Amino acid sequence: LTTTASALNEVKRVLKKINYHPRIAYVNRWCEHSLYLDALAQRVKKGIGEFEPDVQDEVRIIFSAHSIPERCVRKGDPYPQDVTLTVRGVLERARINNKWYIAYQSRTGRVRWLSPAVDELILNLIGEGARSFLIVPVSFVSDHFETLYEIDILLADKVRSAGGVLHRTESLNASDDFIGVLGQLVMDALFK
Numbered sequence: 001l002t003t004t005a006s007a008l009n010e011v012k013r014v015l016k017k018i019n020y021h022p023r024i025a026y027v028n029r030w031c032e033h034s035l036y037l038d039a040l041a042q043r044v045k046k047g048i049g050e051f052e053p054d055v056q057d058e059v060r061i062i063f064s065a066h067s068i069p070e071r072c073v074r075k076g077d078p079y080p081q082d083v084t085l086t087v088r089g090v091l092e093r094a095r096i097n098n099k100w101y102i103a104y105q106s107r108t109g110r111v112r113w114l115s116p117a118v119d120e121l122i123l124n125l126i127g128e129g130a131r132s133f134l135i136v137p138v139s140f141v142s143d144h145f146e147t148l149y150e151i152d153i154l155l156a157d158k159v160r161s162a163g164g165v166l167h168r169t170e171s172l173n174a175s176d177d178f179i180g181v182l183g184q185l186v187m188d189a190l191f192k
Helices: 001-015 034-049 055-060 070-072 079-094 120-126 145-161 176-188
Strands: 060-066 100-107 134-136 165-168
Touching: 001 070, 034 176, 060 120, 060 165, 070 079, 079 100, 100 145, 120 134, 120 145, 120 176, 134 145, 134 176, 145 165
Parallel strands: 060 100, 060 134, 134 165
Antiparallel strands: none
16 A cells, blocks of 8 residues: 555546546455466466476475565555565466565665565574465556566576575566456456
């Protein structure tokens, strides 16, 4: 709700300012939408397939979500629960036995953020002997700074420097399966 609520408030503010009052249908949550979970599960299976066959069972899967301040959660934001629901749905569909974790990234400022941080978690796992990691950005649906730079460059360099291998699942972007998810969400919101 942190980002969504501010965006919706701005839409309402602008519409009120111009005295325009259309009927608006909102898609509030879609963390458990079956088509979304299917699309992510396919990417997880494909991502594990990018590793050498002899290490695929040892790949640690890190589901990465954008962090939010802990105070937002204390005020009732269901985001961490939504992330967990998404991860569970993906794991049910992917039918894999790899160890998995939920971690957060993109923290800024001095406030307390959701943890663990992705980079800290991976460095701890490397310290325990893990070497192969698949990052699954579950709250990022497109390629942007957090995926292309934070994960693909900064985090991948840290993992390589420690003797590990890191891959990231392909983002949903404008893929046919994700467009199908969005289309279904719009239809559900308009005709419920």
